[in-house]
Amino acid sequence: MANLTSNFIGIKSPNPFWLASAPPTDKKYNVERAYEAGWGGVVWKTLGSEGPPVVNVSGPRYGAIWGADRRLLGLNNIELITDRPLEVNLTEIKEVKRKWRDRALIISLMVPCDEDSWKDILHRIEDTEADGVELNFGCPHGMAERGMGSAVGQVPEYIEMVTRWVKKHSRMPCIVKLTPNITDVRKPAEAAKRGGADAVSLINTINSITSVNLDAFSPEPMIDGKGTHGGYCGPAVKPIAMNMVAEIARNPETRGLPISGIGGITTWRDAAEFMALGAGNVQVCTAAMTYGFKVVQEMISGLSEYLDDKGMALDDLVGKATPNVTDWQFLNLNYVTKAQISQDDCIKCGRCYAACEDTSHQAIAMSADRTFTVKDEECVACNLCVNVCPVENCITMVEKPKGWLDPRTDRKVGDYANWTTHPNNPSVQAAE
């Protein structure tokens, strides 16, 4: 078994799998059960200022979308930060940390946007012995209406200012949690770095309406006939989250800034992908909320096996794919593949044919006996047939060697060349 011990900005945990700040981490009972199940760390559900706790709705808080067999693909919520008294949380955090010294325990914080509020909360959490703080600049609903959460995270100047206060009034490692509800995620990450953040974590949830009740004509979850946008998470958001992680990892301004990856991580493979794109560890919520804490055991065994197979250490994985994330303009336009259908694996459903014939390049032939074959002279290698085929690896993209004559373009496969030098690119200056 590969060693999964993780050291993220000096915070040690037996594995890189943390539970994200959310309902699974809102009290001692849950957190201890999570640790027992094997989670390496938790980010305690966001604490607010002292005083009367926030109030949640007493109707449904979650909405969802499902795939086949009602498999949950996306979840949205309108829950706020912790609704338990601050003192109760602080007492429990202290008890848990003392009992579970080898596990990471981070406290998520969200208080009003003034220095005294931050100074006060940092002072209050000081003797919990927690390993660090995560600044919740991401929550997109409810708290944002009160000038907190994503209302801060959408203004880079505020992020920088608050991060500076936190570093000024605390010696704890500081992670800034970013909202995806923004045009260019590099800007808030740069601001966090300027403010002195030790790391960023992303993504928080995405503004969303998951469904509309077609009898009551209200968004769901529906509270007394009305709904509000919630925060979207789960497997459906993973591609969005991974792009944002990669953008920060490869941005010259933020390169090297540690990232805690969040967004739809459900299996060891998801975690490995985030880490390959540059995340130093990962945080999970929806998978645990869907299947329970036990899912971490598959993540641990899967990642260990993968690292053993590759002969890699955990740290070797972090950022291993980052150099290969590039701009479209640098993609090799002389790289040619063609779809190939394995007749042995084909079950003759014809979905590749329907997809290609109706919506792509009319590059698949169908015979009277339902044999499906690729027409190389039409195939642009778009990959749609691969993606709609219900049998894994039945259709594959075969790379063509240099010198192979592509019957579609009537040109031979050549050396690497990209758009920046392509004759059709109007920006290319002809050599004088």
Add this chain to the structure above:
Amino acid sequence: MTNSPLTPGVVAGRLSPQAIAANFHDHEPPLDRHEAHVAADRCYFCHDAPCMTACPTSIDIPLFIRQIATGTPEAAAKTIFSQNILGGMCARVCPTETLCEEACVRETAEGKPVEIGRLQRFATDTLMAKGVHPFSRAKATGKKVAVVGAGPAGLSAAHRLAMKGHDVVVFDARPKAGGLNEFGLAAYKTTNGFAQKEVDWLLKIGGIRIEPGKALGRDLSLADLQKQYDAVFLSIGLAGVNALRAPGEDKANVRPAVDFISELRQSGNLSSLPVGRDVVVIGGGMTAVDAAVQSKLLGAENVTIVYRRGQEKMAASGYEQEHATSAGVKIVTNAAPVAVHGNGAVQEIEFAYTEDTPQGLKQTGETFRLRADTVLKAIGQTLTGAPEGLAVEGGKIKVDATGRTSLAGVWAGGDCATGGEDLTVTAVAEGRDAAEDIHASLMA
């Protein structure tokens, strides 16, 4: 209880009424809403779907399954009924394992097809339970069509003709409509009087009058019908039964399997229905299986299906054969009846072993006897009572692809006509297509 499976002879009440009721319960219970959604999720929505091609009525299966998956089973039912108005019965009795489900790509992929038949039943039951009829009649055409035979082909033709605005009279020799849906088929496939409920529901279209107890050749003549109606559709089925052609066939308790099944289907009290202790069924098709399994379910001790050719030649599907053997029926193949023994009533039946040779089926010379107090013949039905003047081919009324017979103005379909297998679903397709052709020719 005085009788048991071991009571000698042909007697009623071999099992308790509770046991019989349990035995004749719906043998494949309907899917509930959740089960239907899980099953529907498995459909790949294939292009030019093989299941649809395999269906004799060409139901748009991927579409109706998608309609179930999206929470609109009533729309799914309409998709089914627009091609097959007896989609409810076909969902119960179709040998899906040799039709749509055999062609399902998930049969290829995993050996587990999408449960098309059960999904069809879910959709059709949902709509029919609402008591609504999803079709309405076109403007009256003033044309009258006679349909002879109220089985699946006749009912299908009548419905389509009524829908097109024609007035239809359906004659049937039996006391009620339904044909083999009502008088044939195993009871556990169509429980709770479904066949009659389906007829009643079908008739809600309007414009169809059923005339029971009227047989062609006895109460009606084709010539009269041709005079009185603008078109005639014959769906008279196969009323005759093939003979064993073995000495002793005339002994008591040697009878057609279809008569036994019909008696069972019409019995209001299965505990009063006599059944033998040692039942031998001769034949290899669905009728043989239906007769054998139901004999067993009534409490017969030993039930044996004997088929003269090899197992692979049996018309009953592998699924049906397995259903029979799991019910406790023994299947003997490559054995042909050569003599029925007994003093008045059958006591034993003697078989000769056979082998398939390039020159045909040959008896090996070795024989054996089975104890039998009942012999049910299920070796095929024959056309009887076909009107004079109609061309007949291979024992069936000769028709073209649209059901036209050799006489102008007379169409035929279902088991009595050439083309297709003798299945409910095939009969429905033939009735529907003939109706379309009748309509086209009446309106031309």
